[in-house]
Every structure is written in C-alpha cells, then in structure tokens.
Amino acid sequence: MDLESIPGVGEKTARALSELDEPERALRSGDVARIAEAPGITQGRAARIARGAIRREHDDPGGFLATDRAREVYREVLGLLKEWTVTDYAAQRLETIYPSPSRSRIEEVQAFAADAIDIEYDEAVLDALEGVEPLATPGDVRVRERCLATTDAERYSEARAAIPELSVEVVEDAQGLAELARGYSTVIALDESFAGVTVEGDVQVRPDALETPAEVVPERPLAFFARNRDRLRAAIAVHRAADLDPACDVDALADGLSRLAEDGTVAGDEELDRLTTAVDDLDAAAGTAESVANDRLREAIREKDVTIEGSDLLSLVERGAGVDSLLSRELADEYAAAVAAAREHLIEALDLDQGEAEIARRAFGDEPTFPVERDEDAIGRLREELTAAKERRAGRLKRDLAADLADQREGARQLVRDALELDVELAIARFAREYECAMPEFVWEPTGATGDPAGFAIEGGRSPLLDEPLAAIDPVDYGVSGVALLSGVNSGGKTSTLDLVASVVVLAHMGLPVPADDVRLRRFDDLHYHAKTQGTLDAGAFESTVREFADLAQGGEGSLVLVDELESITEPGASAKIIAGILEALSENGATAVFVSHLAGEIREMADYDVTVDGIEAVGLVDGELEVNRSPVKEHLARSTPELIVEKLAGESEALFYDRLLEKFE
Structure with a gap:
C-alpha cells in the first residue's frame, strides 16, 4: 500500500506510519490504537487516517452525507453510539465507522456488527473495561551500573x-x-x-x-510491562470476565506482572527486599548501634566504683596513657558487653546473614575507647558487600522475569487490542438493545420490474433523535419507492418521520443495526437532507437553493432526497410550482425522495404526473390535543389542523356557519 495515497496522509505522516509493524494491516482493519503508536499521531488523527485508508481500500469516493442536515444526523447517531462506550479508544474507533455507498464496506461492517449484537456481557465486563487503555511506549531506559x-x-x-x-x-x-x-x-x-x-x-x-x-538489558522489556502494568491487568480482567479466548497465557502474564514494580524493578522477592532495606538503612543502623554501645558504657561507668592508687595514676600519666588505658584496665568486661550489644543491634536491625554479619562485627573494634565509634572502613566494606549482593540478586531476578515476559509482549499487545475492540462491539450491542434495533436488508440492485423497492421500507421504526424514552415513542411504518409528498397536520410527526428515515439510512449505510423491527432498502449513493428553512430566503440564497436541486435532478439517480417544507423559501404559489418541477425531474431521474409540504394538494395539481401523496393522519382532537396516527397512510392527503377544528365545532353546534366552512375543505 502506498501510504501517501491515503487521503490526508502526506510525506511526513507516511514516514511516521512506516515505523509501525505491519502498518498496512493496521490501516485496513481500522486499528486506531496501533496507528496511534506511530510518532506524533494522536488517537483522533489515527481515526481520520484509518477512515481515509478504509475509503481507499473500498474505492469509496466519500461525500455520502451531501448536506449539512445529513451530516448533523450522522453526528447525532454517532454521538448516541459513543454514549455506550467505556473507553476513549472505542469512541475514537467508532469514528472509523461512517456511512458509505460501497457494498463491500457495508457488508464488512455488517458482519462485525452482526457478531457484536449477539455478545453476552455483564457489569463485571464493563467495570473491567474502565481500566483498559491503548498501550503506552516507555520512555528512554538508561542503565548506569x-x-x-x-x-x-x-x-x-x-x-x-x-x-x-x-x-x-x-x-x-x-x-x-x-x-x-x-x-x-x-x-x-x-x-x-x-x-x-x-x-x-x-x-x-x-x-x-x-x-x-x-x-x-532486561530493563528494556521490563520497562514496557512496567509502564503498562495496570492496563494489562485490566485487559486480563476483561478477558476473564467476558470469557474471551486470550492471545497469550494470561495466568503467566498476571504472575509476571505481580512480580514487577511500577518503576520496572522486581517486586515481591524477600531476599531482594532485605538487601535493599539493609543498604538503605545501613547508616542509620550504624549510628543507632553506636548509641547503644555508648549508652551501655556510660551507664556502666556511672555505676562502677573505680579506685586508682596514687602510684598507679602517676605511672599512667608518665606513660602518657589516657582514658582508653583506664577503660582497658578497669572496664574491659563492660566495654566488651557494650560493643557486643552494638554489633548485635547492627546485625539484627539489618537482618544480615552469616557472611554479612561477620563483616558487620568489624564495625566496632575490641580495643576499648570512649566514646565508642564505628569503623568507617568496615561500614564501607559492608555497604559494598550488601550493594553488590543486591545488584546481583536484582540482576538475576530481572533477567528471569524479562525472560518470562519477553515472549508475551506481542500477545499482551493483542490482549489489550482485543479488550478495546470488545468495548467497540459492546457499544454497538448496547445501542442495539437500547433502541430495539434490527439488521437491515439491502437490495443491492433494485429494479421496479422485480417488485423490489427502489427506495426504503421501514416497519416499527423509532427515531433515536427524539428526546423521549423509547417506550413513549409510537412505532412508525413507512416506505417510499420513487418520489413522494408527505402531508400532515402541524406537530403530527412529519419532521420526526424524516429524521427516522435519515437515521435508518445513515446507520444502515454505516453497516450497523437500525432502530426498527424490520428495514429493507436500496443502496443509496448519497443522502440529501434539507431541513426546514427559517423564513423566506433572499434572492441570492433562493437562486443557490434552486441551482442545488437542478444539479441533483440531473445526476441523482442513486440519491435519497429528504426535504422539509421547501415552500418556506419563497411565496406559497411560486413554491408549489418549483417543488412540482423538482419532483418531476427527480422522478424522471429515478431518485428516491420524500418532500414534506403543507402544499401537497397544490403541488399535485401542478405536477405533470401522478405524484404520490402520503399523509400523517390526525384521528381527531381529544381535550384540545391532536390524536395522530404516526405512520403515514399511503396515497392519502392528510387533513389539516384547521379542518379538524372546524369539523369539531360543526359537530358541537347547530350553527350553519361551521358547516359552510367545512364545505370549503372538500
């Protein structure tokens, strides 16, 4: 794969991607975590690169979402999917799933999603996923000893x-x-x-x-595992909770991680801990041992009755003898006991073995002196012995642990990737269960002659864009083959129906389950969704809108066009004529379209062919509120809200005025 041929990848990015192991595999599979391991590439950038690579792989020209409102619908349904992710990775990974006109891409994601929605899980899996993140690269390792x-x-x-x-x-x-x-x-x-x-x-x-x-340098592999210790433990917990087939021996990996400290040193070895503590505490223990000896000796001197004859004192002074000689002569036993106590304290405080204890005893000499002082040379030798023993022990343990873990590195990487991908699958599964979704059926080569729909057919659809609990949403059945007008009362659900159609078509072309009991649709090349315009457009904006529909009418055979009250762009009389002309062109071109309009009757009269008019029918008024059948009725021009109100008044009064008004609607 020529990396620079991927949309959005230049020479510098291609160079960074080439440093990955098997970059083509990561790009084709949309492996955001692996792509983000390339130097200077964030997860968000990795998702965009993956999407570009996927489009190239499936010969996808892009541009399926042809209008602002179509793109808004995609971002909204993608946001709903992301709400069910646990990890940041899964949210970014979902960015690589986009609506595409490519059959191979749709079928690829459908296969992934079909497996995902069958996954069984519980809260323990979701809790374990909280700690999973893409693996980090350890910093530079330097070993100085x-x-x-x-x-x-x-x-x-x-x-x-x-x-x-x-x-x-x-x-x-x-x-x-x-x-x-x-x-x-x-x-x-x-x-x-x-x-x-x-x-x-x-x-x-x-x-x-x-x-x-x-x-x-066992520190090299150990640095990787130490840096990612918690992430790997979380991935192990996910595999155990979800009963996944792991890519490595998780028991051996867990055991190795239990022996590894966060700083990359070996943990849990009693002998290494003993030596480390002994080196760290040596000076403090030697100082305390000195104090023990001097305290014992000072107490002995206080309690000792020493009598020196004058001739003996004179002899000591003439020989230049000092206190040491006096101690040797009068307090030899007490000094020996004090030194013995100091040696034992040093040995016990540092928990020294027999060989180390022999060196430690030399820290306090046999020749009496006061105050008692440690022999720094002996302390230095003990420090060297303990340090060397500690480093030998640490080195051997590191080599043993590195040998145990080194072969697990690639398996550990896959372990984390699988846990992260499980979060993506669970997000799809949880979304599908929340909105009671089903996998849609595509008609890849629709033809009217075979009876297959040239558009879409939705049964039991529930718009995920409605700000209502699922139980409060009335299911909608609606299908269109060709071009149709959708009429209905104000607040009857016409715009919600367009949102439902757009959501279903977007999710279906993403390869994902859709919020309906059953959906059958053709593969569309693009989606043009025009939301309701607020107010009449000025001349320039009106011209631009008409030009857009002219382009669409000339080349929109595989397009789905959804338009909400286009009549608001100009005067009602002119709007009806313009919409009629647009519908004629779209119908001739073989596009699929739904136009919501309050001018359905006028448009039908002006069109030069038999325009399909569907209606969201209001059953009546109940306590001043519309009672509506949310599923559009085929080939039916829905009555307006004013007609319903007049009909209600006529039924409640004998005044002829209401009957005369009602006749005007016929």
Whole structure:
C-alpha cells in the first residue's frame, strides 16, 4: 500500500506510519490504537487516517452525507453510539465507522456488527473495561551500573546501536577492563579475546550479547510491562470476565506482572527486599548501634566504683596513657558487653546473614575507647558487600522475569487490542438493545420490474433523535419507492418521520443495526437532507437553493432526497410550482425522495404526473390535543389542523356557519 495515497496522509505522516509493524494491516482493519503508536499521531488523527485508508481500500469516493442536515444526523447517531462506550479508544474507533455507498464496506461492517449484537456481557465486563487503555511506549531506559566493553571501533558502533541503554567503552587490554570494573558493578566484554582473563569484579565475557539484548538489558522489556502494568491487568480482567479466548497465557502474564514494580524493578522477592532495606538503612543502623554501645558504657561507668592508687595514676600519666588505658584496665568486661550489644543491634536491625554479619562485627573494634565509634572502613566494606549482593540478586531476578515476559509482549499487545475492540462491539450491542434495533436488508440492485423497492421500507421504526424514552415513542411504518409528498397536520410527526428515515439510512449505510423491527432498502449513493428553512430566503440564497436541486435532478439517480417544507423559501404559489418541477425531474431521474409540504394538494395539481401523496393522519382532537396516527397512510392527503377544528365545532353546534366552512375543505 502506498501510504501517501491515503487521503490526508502526506510525506511526513507516511514516514511516521512506516515505523509501525505491519502498518498496512493496521490501516485496513481500522486499528486506531496501533496507528496511534506511530510518532506524533494522536488517537483522533489515527481515526481520520484509518477512515481515509478504509475509503481507499473500498474505492469509496466519500461525500455520502451531501448536506449539512445529513451530516448533523450522522453526528447525532454517532454521538448516541459513543454514549455506550467505556473507553476513549472505542469512541475514537467508532469514528472509523461512517456511512458509505460501497457494498463491500457495508457488508464488512455488517458482519462485525452482526457478531457484536449477539455478545453476552455483564457489569463485571464493563467495570473491567474502565481500566483498559491503548498501550503506552516507555520512555528512554538508561542503565548506569552496567557497561559494554570492546577493543574494536566497529564493534563499538554496533553496540551503541543495538543496546543504547548501556554505556559502551573502548578498552585496549585486560588492565582497561579491570579499571572499568572498579567503576561499574558489571562489565560485559564483547570480545572473545577476553575469555579466560581473570579480573577483579563482575566481568562477563559475552560475544553474543548484541544478539540477545533482553538478557543483557532486561530493563528494556521490563520497562514496557512496567509502564503498562495496570492496563494489562485490566485487559486480563476483561478477558476473564467476558470469557474471551486470550492471545497469550494470561495466568503467566498476571504472575509476571505481580512480580514487577511500577518503576520496572522486581517486586515481591524477600531476599531482594532485605538487601535493599539493609543498604538503605545501613547508616542509620550504624549510628543507632553506636548509641547503644555508648549508652551501655556510660551507664556502666556511672555505676562502677573505680579506685586508682596514687602510684598507679602517676605511672599512667608518665606513660602518657589516657582514658582508653583506664577503660582497658578497669572496664574491659563492660566495654566488651557494650560493643557486643552494638554489633548485635547492627546485625539484627539489618537482618544480615552469616557472611554479612561477620563483616558487620568489624564495625566496632575490641580495643576499648570512649566514646565508642564505628569503623568507617568496615561500614564501607559492608555497604559494598550488601550493594553488590543486591545488584546481583536484582540482576538475576530481572533477567528471569524479562525472560518470562519477553515472549508475551506481542500477545499482551493483542490482549489489550482485543479488550478495546470488545468495548467497540459492546457499544454497538448496547445501542442495539437500547433502541430495539434490527439488521437491515439491502437490495443491492433494485429494479421496479422485480417488485423490489427502489427506495426504503421501514416497519416499527423509532427515531433515536427524539428526546423521549423509547417506550413513549409510537412505532412508525413507512416506505417510499420513487418520489413522494408527505402531508400532515402541524406537530403530527412529519419532521420526526424524516429524521427516522435519515437515521435508518445513515446507520444502515454505516453497516450497523437500525432502530426498527424490520428495514429493507436500496443502496443509496448519497443522502440529501434539507431541513426546514427559517423564513423566506433572499434572492441570492433562493437562486443557490434552486441551482442545488437542478444539479441533483440531473445526476441523482442513486440519491435519497429528504426535504422539509421547501415552500418556506419563497411565496406559497411560486413554491408549489418549483417543488412540482423538482419532483418531476427527480422522478424522471429515478431518485428516491420524500418532500414534506403543507402544499401537497397544490403541488399535485401542478405536477405533470401522478405524484404520490402520503399523509400523517390526525384521528381527531381529544381535550384540545391532536390524536395522530404516526405512520403515514399511503396515497392519502392528510387533513389539516384547521379542518379538524372546524369539523369539531360543526359537530358541537347547530350553527350553519361551521358547516359552510367545512364545505370549503372538500
């Protein structure tokens, strides 16, 4: 697929899309989440790109929604669909479902929607969907305690490109390697020539390191899973609640995620937690241990009765001896006990093992001194030992966890995509159930000779655009083949009927279920819906409107034309003549049209053919309110509201005046 051939995709966008794995597949399937992974492309932009790609795939010229009111109806029904989505992704994904004249596109979405409306779900699925989002790309990963080492400049360049997360150093020999080992906790030598070289520190000779980056930098795959941990857990919950067939081993994935902290480190390992806590608490524990020793020794000194003979004191002074000598002579046991308490406190506070405890004991010497002070060199050695042990443990755990998760990455991506797509399907299913929808039947090649309708036939239709509960909406049956006038009383439902027809036709051409018991219609090339004009148009606007209908009359064979009270554009007498002429042209051209008009009788008289006039009939007045049969009656000119009122008055009074008025309507 030539990416730049997609409407709205230029060179820069095509370059961004080409960085995706299988961009053509994502575009053809309308995978908004995958498209949005391309650099600089938002979900909204991804939806527009997907729609352009779908149009190109199905050779769809676009322009099905030919008027402002037609586009308004589409946005309204799309908004109703979006109300049933849980995720932002599903709302954007629905933007790729649009009304199309292309049979292949309609049938493609129909197959998707037919499966969707059969899905069973419960609140647990919807709750789980709350946490699902498209997967995010982790930021740049940098690992500072490890490095790669090589003696070869070309190998250096390869290493920087293959594993940018690590520093790459050039060394000349084993001595250079040893120097690196003093600055890094782990050095990975890439050259076979270093095999067998003994260097102090953690030096690994891995000539194959560039071929297995996940083993060298487990932080790379772990960063992806850590960044998306909550989203993946939510997707797992969706699959379990909806009993979906997962794209990966969800139990293994859930177990791996449970061992992963939000920052990409390994969680839940007691030994690593112990070492981490020991390193973090070392200084504080050593300080407390000092205090323990000094408190014990200070208390012992207070309680000790020390007697020094004059000759002994003189001898101590002459030898330059100080308090330490006195402690050694008089308080040796007490000092030993104080130091032992300090050592035990340090060991217990840090929960040290036997080897670490041996180093910790050296932090407090056996030679008496007051105050007792820790040996910083010994503390430093203990810190190095604990840090090295922690990093070794963390490294091994990271490698093990990365190995467990690395192979799950593509499956995890599909897991999230499937959960997001389920939200799209459920939105369609929930919309269909709310409005009691049915899948429409298309007549792809309508011909009057076979008896198939050249227009539409709706049974039990309920307009979703009415601001009423579904139970309060009277179902409407209406069908038109060719061109018809629709008459009826004011507030009888003529405009609502046009809205119903427009909604059904738009949803059907989107490939979606429609709010009716049964619908049969032809495939239309475009929809022209002209809403009621507010007030008489000026000369320029009137001319523009007439030109628009002239173009439509010349080339509208596959069009559906819905017009609401066109007579309001100019004087009633002229309007009737103009509408009659438009109907004649549309009828000759084979278009399907419904014109709502209060001038149906006048238009029929002026037309040069037998115009079909349907009527929304008012049964009568009940307590001053119209009682209306909302389904248009075929071949029937509906009575006006004034006629009904006069008829009511004539029935209630013996005055001849009302009868004479009533005769004028005949």
